[in-house]
Amino acid sequence: MDSPWIFTAFRAPADPDAAPEALQEIRRLRARVLFDQGRRPAFASRGGDHPGARPDAQPDSQPDAQPQDHGAWHFAARRGRDGLHGPPLGYVRLLTPATASLYQSREFLGATRYDEVLHTEGLTPGSVFEHSRLVVEHRARKLGLGLHLNALAVAAAHELGAAAMIGTSGTADGQDRFHGRFGFHPVAGTRRYVEKYTEDVVILLHRCAEGAGEHTALVDDYRLLFRYDLMEQGCPAGAVGTAGAAAAVEAAGPGRGRSFTVPHRGPVWRDAPPRRLTAIGPADPHRWKPVLFEPARHDDRVAMGSLLDTGAVREVADTIEAQLEELIRARDPGRVLDADELDAARRDQLDGARPWDYGAWAWYPWSGRLVHVLPREEFRLVRTDRNRGKIDRPEQRRLLDKRIGVIGLSVGNSAALTLAQEGVAGAFKLADFDTLSVSNLNRLRAGLHQIGVNKAVIAARQMFEIDPYLDIEIFPAGLTEDTVKEFFLGGHGPIDLLVEECDTPWVKLAAREAARDLGVPVVMDANDRGLLDIERFDREPHRPLLHGLLGTLTPDDCLDLTFDQRVDLILAMVDADRISPALAASIPKIGRTLSSWPQLASGVALGGALVTEAARRILLGGPCASGRFYVDLEELIADGRNQAAVSLPSAP
Incomplete structure (x- = not known):
């Protein structure tokens, strides 16, 4: 009460x-x-x-x-x-x-x-x-x-x-x-x-x-x-x-x-931005949650009117009529409706409400957009309708009750967005201390206007633009000794699965120690040769971290490493004998003729797909064992692997 x-x-x-x-x-x-x-x-x-x-x-x-x-x-x-x-x-x-x-x-x-x-x-x-x-x-x-x-x-x-x-x-x-x-x-x-x-x-x-x-x-x-x-x-x-x-x-x-x-528990306006909304990017790094207005409520209608009066709204996107049509067809895909029948079905759905007042309006302060959207359950029914046949509605509902933590939002950005798009969770915790730089744009889905913005903030904004009803918490200082417990257990609730994509050795080990103690499965894409790493601490509470590759090494052993020591440790984590020839040839050049690890957008996109597939299987109780799995595109698209070979006629 x-x-x-x-x-x-x-x-x-x-x-x-x-x-x-x-x-x-x-x-x-x-x-x-x-x-x-x-x-x-x-x-x-x-x-x-x-x-x-x-x-x-x-x-x-x-x-x-x-x-x-x-x-x-x-x-x-x-x-x-x-x-x-x-x-x-x-x-x-x-x-x-x-x-x-x-x-x-x-x-x-x-x-x-x-x-x-x-x-x-x-x-x-x-x-x-x-x-x-x-x-x-x-x-x-x-x-x-x-x-x-x-x-x-x-x-x-x-x-x-x-x-x-x-x-x-x-x-x-x-x-x-x-x-x-x-x-x-x-x-x-x-x-x-x-x-x-x-x-x-x-x-x-x-x-x-x-x-x-x-x-x-x-x-x-x-x-x-x-x-x-x-x-x-x-x-x-x-x-x-x-x-x-x-x-x-x-x-x-x-x-x-x-x-x-x-x-007394706090404002109903959760994470509402201030009115000074015209600045974006580095000048506006903390605005990462939309504000939801429900015009059917008097106070929300008044507040939204005040917002429109400020001049901060740059674009109003109202496609509620088309969304209602999609909702009607998604509920009864076998029914053929003419224009009059469709109008009648829309009126029935509105149940006397004006279209403007139906559902919610999401205000995105970082872009200046005010977007009309169906109510939560109806929106999600339509948004995930094309998942059916691969993820049916009972499974969709089970997944939306899950909370996923993602550490490292460069490679992890692709995973987080794909997880959100596929509806593999309804709640997320995102941790990254770093900000976007120009060199990140070769693999991270972002724009020049976001240079200098924290990567967790960027990911949260992108995910909210897919689904404004998501529950997202961010840790813009990354994972630290002070925030490990909060990340795994605090805030809006404990996480059910961890996606770890950080390149800091201490974080990799500390996160896995916490995950093992709490029985949280860990998934990682290594961004080389399509390496997908899975550790089922939910089933194997005594499993050695990173499959035992690091022996008895602890997080404290990873503090104060030199650059070369850190490189050696990361290579040990990914198994140096199995990395791609291109990465192996690049290692000696890092810090000399190469500024950092080579990574490509194609590999990152593949990693997002692999992580999402594994996370979905784990959270739904499907087949997905601990281990390391390679989906090496260079090998898959190689001579001799073509499954549709056709003999072409000789030239005359």
Whole structure:
């Protein structure tokens, strides 16, 4: 059951005498939370709000009345069931460069040291915003409210054009580590004990161009909402909320803006991009999920209208009539329909809905396209209709319940796209730390406009353009010691099969160790002689890694290798005695006359097909044993292999 929040936001006037009542309420909340049942006596309320109150206190006294409040953005959250007049349970503040002289971080460091920090970081005072005073009542912390308030403040700074954010953070309860998940890092030499907070405090810095760490997608959700619901109104107070959150907008009163309810589990707008959507490529590396609108829902229809008003939509592709026709014919392929019968069947399918409102619209921010598509189940029925006879519908449904992990999205790009096209899984995890370069275009399906974009991002975009209903997670830092567990078990669920296409020895072994421990089968295309490698750890839990070719070698043994050692190790993995003559002749030239391993698009495309065939068999329980299998095109298309030899007449 959802417990929705109501978020309110306003920008306080710079004049202290014009401060709204909402600010007084927020100050009382801050004092109460910061007091923390006596841990910080300096925040003891003098207004009787908690056990630390003085008996002679004045009811309107404000122990946390800071000058930084005036001219700042203020974001507060209430429980939806309490309504707009319920008590705020969480709060965060954002200061803009207009009041930079008041920044807490400047006060903490002193003006000279503060300026030195900005200079060292290559920042100008006019581009740095300050994030501060994130407080959440204890009963709301376990519901994740702090995460979403923080994301909202970071999103607002990004949307308002900040180059960086700065702020002070406590360390006793891991606040600094919490902010680190949003891409904030401590500034060296700034940590020191502060009596008022009874703990060490450190300065944190965040660069907006680098995203928001592991919460980049969540921050992007709130960027869109902040821009649409606040900035569009051109006023100091506005609404912060999500699609699906409120059918009606309620006036919150002077200084409190407008509000929407938000489910505590996070925005309904999953991975929605910000409104600043015209940039693509390197300037837009984090936009990799489409936004789905269902116009039959009031809030989605309003949000889609707002999107169309922005001018960010470059192309509207509405082929719903043709898709409905395909759906009708796919359900009854033996039925012959004339034009009138087809129209009647379409009307019956729409069941009174307008064609525009039927199904969903997928917004692809990286291309500027808004695409109309059938509802999920109907779309997938049509999209995989031509699979029938080779993959029948019960098998299709079984496959769509599977989750596949792909590590290495150069060679792995072909595998990931083919798996998605064939419907061999409905969910994917993609990991690659590398970005696209010009030399990758000899084998990777991408374009020049994507140079510099992370390869996992590219693959996710391409797969979503095939099926906007896919469930995809990306790991743009690749597979590391910190992300192995999350990749195999975390996120939206554990993987059922691993496709490993990375050329880093540590990753190859660490991934296989994890796969063996968890009983996950591993498939690899070696991109030479059509070598398909299969390890059925789901059936053989004690099987040696890579068929025992590396003996007792461990991932730790693969750290800090020289280039030559790495080459030797990879050759051992693929069995140097069985590589193609062309690759064998190239090895001594790598790093001398060749820049890297030779690879061709034809071999990569073949690898995608081989991996997909093996994955489908494994996931459906078909015949597919551990081992190494060669589909060598040079041998298959060789003299003496022709199966249609015809004697031609001699020339006259």
